Amino acid sequence: MSPLPSIAFKLSAVLLFTIMASFIKATADVVPPGEAVFFRSFFALPVIVLWLAWRGDLATGLRAKRPLGHVWRGVIGVSSMICGFAALGLLPLPEVTALGYAAPLMTVIFAAFLLGERLRVFRISAVILGLAGVAIVLWPRLTLDSVTSSAQLGVALVLISAALRALAQIHIRRLVQTEQTSAIVFYFSLTATLASLLTIPFGWTVPDPASAAMLVGAGLIGGVAQILLTSAYRGAEAALLAPFDYASILFAIIIGYAVFDEVPGGSVLTGSAVIVAAGILIIWRERQLGLKRGKARPGLTPQG
Template identity: 70%
Template sequence: MASLIKAASDFVPAGEAVFFRSALAMPVIIAWLAMRGDLKTGLKAKRPLMHGWRGLIGVSAMGCNFAALGLLPLPEVTVLGYAAPMLTVLLAAVMLGERLRLFRMTAVLLGLAGVAVVMWPRLAFNDLSDAAFWGVVLILVSAVMRALAQIQIRRMVAVEETSAIVFYFSLTATMFSLLTLPFGWSWPELPVLGMLVASGLIGGVAQIFLTSSYRFAGAAVLAPFEYASILFAIIFGYMFFGEVPTVNVLAGAGIVIVAGIGIILRERQLGLKRGKARPNMTPQG
């Protein structure tokens, strides 16, 4: 999906790409909800304002990410995007009151150090006209927005069905992306239109697969597979765009992945301990 968006970025603005990604995913998601018998719950929003806020944050993250794809190599955007889970841990401590233990804090700082290794060569503050500099800024803003979206989702799952969260994100993202219509939208030529349509369909299918995967395995089992995206980013970046990752990108990716997997394994260990302790807990916890 990211490769298709990147290829189309020379012809359409990021807002238009967000529209196609969101709008074309909706038929796929509606069909999936109907097959599962969740269409009724998927269309029922108990807290519309929460969905609106989540949609605004999510579409901002997506727009910044798509804009960055037009300015930076695909592997670099992928690695810098790994900052989002690290920032989620920090924001969860501040906004949700989650405990931030020494191990998690160390791993988060290590992961952010890996991100800094990747972006440092791009931060030429003396040349603010450099496209790569703004690409880094956009992907970091996207990472912050994605982290905020995760915090919002954690709040929403207490009152909303997962099917509703999935459906209304696509709906609100489509609506918010239309606000960018005056900013350079154009009717794309057939090959570009095909790429945009494919990005929406692929994005919808990927969203369904990701959501469905949590029915069969826990987050601690699935989360490490997210880091496989760097392998595909390197392969597709080289095949389609002739991009070869720099030493900084590879080194930073290694640091971030080690830190991320460290957090995941620690969370899994704590989860097992909580599970063993739960039978001995009082009804009040």
């Protein structure tokens, strides 16, 4: 079976997630991050439910063997989204996207500590290279006297968001051992919707019609993007599709320039290239190790 449809699904999902982020950024001065999370999660739910019903997977999507596991995954994910959405209001879109690439690097580190995965020299070297790329992106924020405190706060928030997203990935690795992907997708949106309501006391507002339309659009687009992402991984290996995540920096640069008049500096472009290179090295190495394990243990399932 050709992987081209899955690659197209993945690139479409990455583009839609970037557009979704631009909608959140455009409304950052109107609604607080917690309210944006509500719109992003609540309006994704009907899209996901209709998709599950169309596939005949609705019963599977509503079946949870580990309800508390879904709750914790939701709490971690919501916290990551709140920090990420807040950062979008403080930093240029390309910079938030580039710093967000720290998440896969952190996932490697957390997997070693929390899942007991081995950190080989190649992995460690690639992570160090990636973190060097993050430092390059951050360098102007750390050295220029003209940098505002809001920009520094944005940097801190996006890095916290990346760390929480990495923890969420670790949690998902545990969930997939007992839960269906459809259930993980559905209950994340449901938990995120309910958890975001807890931020009402922190100053929700009534958005103007244009902002409300963009927020609803962010939810609908996010739901469609999640479906495309799931469909992509149904038809091709994760190692093949993972590098296409980095197309988001290209989409972010184009949208940032066209919509927000943001021009990324040399440090963002250089650091992004270094981080992308490190990420692709990790993906390539994991693919090689996976092939070796497959040859050594041909009778085992992918879960081992």
